[in-house]
Amino acid sequence: MVDFEWYRSFISIYKHNSVSEAARTRMMTQPAMSQHLASLEAEVGEPLFTRAPRKMIPTERGKALYTQVVPLIEALEETTQNLKTSAATSLPVIRIGSAHEFFREKLAPHIGSYQMCVIAKLGIASQVLDWLVEEKVDIIVMSQKLSAPGVEYIPYMQEEFVLVAPPNYNEPTFEDRESFQAWLCSQPWISYDLDLPIIRRFWREHFQKRPQTHPTHVVPDLHSVLMAIEHGAGISLLPTFMLDDHLSRNKVKIMYPSCTVFNDLYLAYQMKNRNSPLLKALIERMKKTVENNIR
Known part of the structure; x- marks a missing residue:
C-alpha cells in the first residue's frame, strides 16, 4: 500500500530536482528520502526520475504522476489544516x-x-x-x-435605498413629477449593472414606468459606485447602511429623501x-x- 509520505517526498524531489535538497526541506535524512522514492517507484512499477549528476530529471511517467498527485495532496493538506484550525478554535x-x-x-x-x-x-x-x-x-x-x-x-x-449625490450637487425643486423625471434622466447615473436593477425599481415606484435613462458609468459593485459619487462622477441609488460614515464626513449627500425604495x-x-x-x-x-x- 502506498504511504502518503512517499508522495510528499516525490513532490519535494520533483520541485527541487534533488534528493538532498528535498531531504533538507522536509527535514529528513537523504537515505530516508531515497527510500521513499524507491518504494514509490516499486509501487508504480517504473522509474519516476532519471538520475543525472547533481540533478534528478523527471521521466514522462514522473511528470504525469506529479500532475495527477499535486492537486490531491494540496487538497488533503488544506483539509487537514482546516480541521486543525477548527479544533484549535473549539467553535462550531x-x-x-x-x-x-x-x-x-x-x-x-x-x-x-x-x-x-x-x-x-x-x-x-x-x-x-x-x-x-x-x-x-x-x-x-x-x-x-x-x-x-x-x-x-x-x-x-428591509434595506432602504436612497438617491445619493456628491455633497455640492445641485438639487432643484420641481412642480410636477414629469419635470422631476426629466431632470433625473438628464443626470449622469452610475450603476453596478447594465440592467439597472434597483434603478428600475425606483422608476416603477415613483413614476410607474421603466427608466428612460442609461448609466454613464458601470462599475463592479456598490462600494465602487459610492467611491465614484464621492469624486463627482454622478448620482445613484445606494442602501442607507453604507452611508453613515460618508454622510458624517460630508463626502456625499442624500437628495430628495422622500424618494426611497425598500428592498x-x-x-x-x-x-x-x-x-x-x-x-x-x-x-x-x-x-x-x-x-x-x-x-
Whole structure:
C-alpha cells in the first residue's frame, strides 16, 4: 500500500530536482528520502526520475504522476489544516454566503458575537444560491427569492435605498413629477449593472414606468459606485447602511429623501437543515442584531 509520505517526498524531489535538497526541506535524512522514492517507484512499477549528476530529471511517467498527485495532496493538506484550525478554535463552523457590501457593512462587524467560526463566501445572488444548492455554504442572505429545489426562504430585514449625490450637487425643486423625471434622466447615473436593477425599481415606484435613462458609468459593485459619487462622477441609488460614515464626513449627500425604495432581504438554507441547532442559533443572533439596530 502506498504511504502518503512517499508522495510528499516525490513532490519535494520533483520541485527541487534533488534528493538532498528535498531531504533538507522536509527535514529528513537523504537515505530516508531515497527510500521513499524507491518504494514509490516499486509501487508504480517504473522509474519516476532519471538520475543525472547533481540533478534528478523527471521521466514522462514522473511528470504525469506529479500532475495527477499535486492537486490531491494540496487538497488533503488544506483539509487537514482546516480541521486543525477548527479544533484549535473549539467553535462550531458555519458557512455564510452574501453580497460583498452586505457582509462588509452588516455582518462582519457582528461575527464576533456569533460564538461560531464564520467562513464567508461573497458573490452575486445567482452565485450565492448555487453555493447553497451545492452545499458549499449553510445559509445565505438574498434580495430575491429565486426558485431552487430544497431551499427555504424566511424574511430577514428591509434595506432602504436612497438617491445619493456628491455633497455640492445641485438639487432643484420641481412642480410636477414629469419635470422631476426629466431632470433625473438628464443626470449622469452610475450603476453596478447594465440592467439597472434597483434603478428600475425606483422608476416603477415613483413614476410607474421603466427608466428612460442609461448609466454613464458601470462599475463592479456598490462600494465602487459610492467611491465614484464621492469624486463627482454622478448620482445613484445606494442602501442607507453604507452611508453613515460618508454622510458624517460630508463626502456625499442624500437628495430628495422622500424618494426611497425598500428592498426585502431573506435568509435561505437547505430545507433538510431547518432544525439544525447551529443554524437556528445563527438565525436568532442575526435577527437580534437587526432588532437592536432598529431600536
